[in-house]
Amino acid sequence: MVLQQTILKDISSCLNNHEKISKIVSVTFYSFVVFSLLVFLFFILIYLNFDALFKIDDNLVEMAKGVFLITFLIFTFSFFASIYDNILFASNKLYIKNLLDIAKSILIAISSVLVVYLGYTIYEIALASFLLLYYI
Numbered sequence: 001m002v003l004q005q006t007i008l009k010d011i012s013s014c015l016n017n018h019e020k021i022s023k024i025v026s027v028t029f030y031s032f033v034v035f036s037l038l039v040f041l042f043f044i045l046i047y048l049n050f051d052a053l054f055k056i057d058d059n060l061v062e063m064a065k066g067v068f069l070i071t072f073l074i075f076t077f078s079f080f081a082s083i084y085d086n087i088l089f090a091s092n093k094l095y096i097k098n099l100l101d102i103a104k105s106i107l108i109a110i111s112s113v114l115v116v117y118l119g120y121t122i123y124e125i126a127l128a129s130f131l132l133l134y135y136i
Helices: 002-013 018-050 060-092 093-117 122-135
Strands: none
Touching: 002 018, 018 060, 018 093, 060 093, 060 122, 093 122
């Protein structure tokens, strides 16, 4: 959170200097990559030792691992998306961000109803929501 506020402050202070904004975004992106790789290593450790760390019925372990994977992916993608959200916010283009958020919310609601109608479970709803949220 503090890092995102710092990025927002730095970007809004140099809106007319595209070279400086590009440098800030690049440095931020690469630092996020390094942080995400460290989190990924932690994720792999937990994922491979899921049975030993958590007491879950054997028939639910695979579903729990899948939900854990989706949670990790949502965290990672939202972490990177925050860079571009800050750029839109700093350049006062909130209407673009709001229009995209409204469209995504409508698509997620429609897909959730469709997934339930087709007889799938909460796991598939989360997966469909994730795909719509970060790939559209």
